[in-house]
Amino acid sequence: MTHWTEIAIFLVSALSGTLGAMVGLGGGVFMVPIFSAFLGVPIKFAIAASALAVIVNSLGGASVYLQHRMVNLRLALLMLVATALGAIFGALLVASAPVNALRLVFSLALYAMIVLLSLQRATTRPVTTGSDRFQLATNFFDPAVGGVVSYIPQHVLLGTASSTIAGLLSGLLGVGGGFVQVPLMNVLMRVPVKAAAATSAYMIGVTVVGSVLLYYANALLVPQVAVPAALGVFLGSQVGSRLGRRVHGRWLKRVLMAILLYLATTLLLQALGVPVPGTR
């Protein structure tokens, strides 16, 4: 591997980190295909480096969001129980179930989410009154609207149970699962998209911890790939989390929809047996 490859890994990671932190993703869904298909990195090393970069992105992005109190910690912890359980099932499914059938189901689910997001108005009005059985109501300052946004998450049990899907996808694909969490929180639970992205940024790091430790134990975490990826994503997450606070929710939602479309199509092609560069 040349120095240019290491620099390219750094740059790709920085861009992925910026975009990922803006919309609450780890950026792994971009890094793995690009590293392996275009930079010649073995797929397992790319996945391991990507999983580590997801944690870096989460730590970097969440530190900014936590500072501005945009992360709903109680909601994140509640959903993490289901997400982590889903990740275990996902890891088990990889070994036992036909993966292509699962990919088909998930790609259809992602397309359904895109439709839901496109039907939902960008300025989804959060619910500010009513019961709050789980004490999840909170508020944050949104510089884009120049004021405080308050909300009470809705359909908490259904949303928490549904976040198991994010965990399943994380276990299957080695990603953080933010691309499921953000629309889930935004559309179903009526959490403002910025708070959803911030909460997801915190959650994805916790979701992939187990995988990264295993990758290290199995010598798949190669410094030559992981170090430039970690540094690049750190830089990107700092830029992305700051940009994310200033960009209007409408634009964040469009970016998220584009990412979901990319993922859904990738999964669908894989399920149909069409080779997609860089995917497992």
Added chain:
Amino acid sequence: MRRLAATVQQIRENSSPRNLTTDDTQPLSRLSQLLARLYRFWLALALLLLSIGTVLDLVDDRRLATETVPLAELPAALIHMDPAAFESVALLIVAFGPVAGLLTIIVSTARQGDRRTAGVAVLVLVVVAVLPIVRSLGGR
């Protein structure tokens, strides 16, 4: 004119994140600040070690290490200033960042008497710890 100036001043004060609510005194708000500081410190430490490792690597053979150092050999490798050891420790520190965050939440909320949040955080920690074991059994 004076009223306009007062209104502008009030808007400025209201739009400052520091003054947005009175929840500075709320436990979860303080916990968020604490976690933000912990994450920044954690990343700074990891980046420092990564930088040391990278510089040592570049001085040594101008290439980054191609594999991490096994846990059992880490202390000896660190004493011998092995660049790969510094990079390995840095990567492990990154990996344990979210775990440190969970432990902070557990300790902080338990001290504040918020048993429900502490309990959920413990549950998350247990599930996260189970994941690598299950994956190991699954042959991954």
